[in-house]
Amino acid sequence: MTFKHTILTAALFLGFAVAPTFLSADLSAEARSAKAEAPSAKAEASATAVGNGLPVVAERYYRMLAKVRPLLFWISRDDVGGARIGWLGDQGGSKGFELLIGSDPARAPRKINRWGYIAEELRGSTASTLGVMKQSNEESIEEAKAKLGKDTGGTHAFKAIRATTENGQAQADVLTLQAAGDLTYRDVGSLLMMVDGNASTTSSKTVKLPAGTRPGFLLALSDLMANPKLKSVPYVYNGTFHTLHVKGVDPASMRLNGLNYTNLVRARFETENQSTRERTPFEITYGTTGPLKEVPVHVMYQPKWWFQVELFLENDATTF
Numbered sequence: 001m002t003f004k005h006t007i008l009t010a011a012l013f014l015g016f017a018v019a020p021t022f023l024s025a026d027l028s029a030e031a032r033s034a035k036a037e038a039p040s041a042k043a044e045a046s047a048t049a050v051g052n053g054l055p056v057v058a059e060r061y062y063r064m065l066a067k068v069r070p071l072l073f074w075i076s077r078d079d080v081g082g083a084r085i086g087w088l089g090d091q092g093g094s095k096g097f098e099l100l101i102g103s104d105p106a107r108a109p110r111k112i113n114r115w116g117y118i119a120e121e122l123r124g125s126t127a128s129t130l131g132v133m134k135q136s137n138e139e140s141i142e143e144a145k146a147k148l149g150k151d152t153g154g155t156h157a158f159k160a161i162r163a164t165t166e167n168g169q170a171q172a173d174v175l176t177l178q179a180a181g182d183l184t185y186r187d188v189g190s191l192l193m194m195v196d197g198n199a200s201t202t203s204s205k206t207v208k209l210p211a212g213t214r215p216g217f218l219l220a221l222s223d224l225m226a227n228p229k230l231k232s233v234p235y236v237y238n239g240t241f242h243t244l245h246v247k248g249v250d251p252a253s254m255r256l257n258g259l260n261y262t263n264l265v266r267a268r269f270e271t272e273n274q275s276t277r278e279r280t281p282f283e284i285t286y287g288t289t290g291p292l293k294e295v296p297v298h299v300m301y302q303p304k305w306w307f308q309v310e311l312f313l314e315n316d317a318t319t320f
Helices: 003-009 020-024 029-037 042-046 141-148 185-197 217-226
Strands: 056-068 075-089 095-103 115-123 126-134 156-166 169-179 199-208 232-237 240-256 259-273 279-287 296-304 307-313
Touching: 056 095, 056 296, 075 115, 095 185, 095 217, 115 185, 115 217, 126 185, 156 185, 169 185, 217 232, 217 240, 217 259, 240 279, 240 296
Parallel strands: none
Antiparallel strands: 056 075, 056 307, 075 095, 095 115, 115 126, 126 156, 156 169, 169 199, 232 240, 240 259, 259 279, 279 296, 296 307
């Protein structure tokens, strides 16, 4: 799986690969209590938007459930990580979104550490994107299992994307970051500081934007959720053009953590790479009114036939 594919089509589920042992192993008492004791990623993540950084005006936290299918049946493990979504904005009408998501090695069996961060900002006709993720290219359960055995000690590789859109053009740079330690999502601020200082550009691409093309996946997704009449939106990511489609929308309700959520819709989306015609489906259930309007309550994404991720809104949570 390429960096572009993972950080883009995953956008709500960046950079993460598991093996069956990830789900079948029992969590120790120490691991089960780590969630409450672990330091929060909130401060670093909230302070690391693109460029000067739009302020965070709202944020929500999510619990992650992961599933693998070695053969015919799914095996699942709950609360192995989570996600944080931030809504950015200012009084001048600028807006943006940021996402931090991944596994928590303090809670995950075998201390699996897969995570990513992405932020997109739109200020008038100028847009910026910044993303980082732990490098992970596994295409099968066997590759994922083999990779786990190598994720100890030494230098650890991370990938970053830095893009700007201005005057009808989008430029994107993909960079390689080398960290002395195996950084977790709680270290996102430290990793982002390396983008300008200790990164080597591995590729760069500049393209002209057709009219109506959104400058990022999260911004395109936001437009579709805010405008029910829209059925598809073109966008650019890493110099490649895509289309985000709405494949269906149905009324929904859910009960999570003892709370009933109503006035929801369950929307089925699909990204399409306009060059390769590769399609990637995912599903989001979100609110239509009140404080949960356009806020995901449940997300489901299956990047591989053998791997599925679900996110569940954690009401009143301040970390994950």
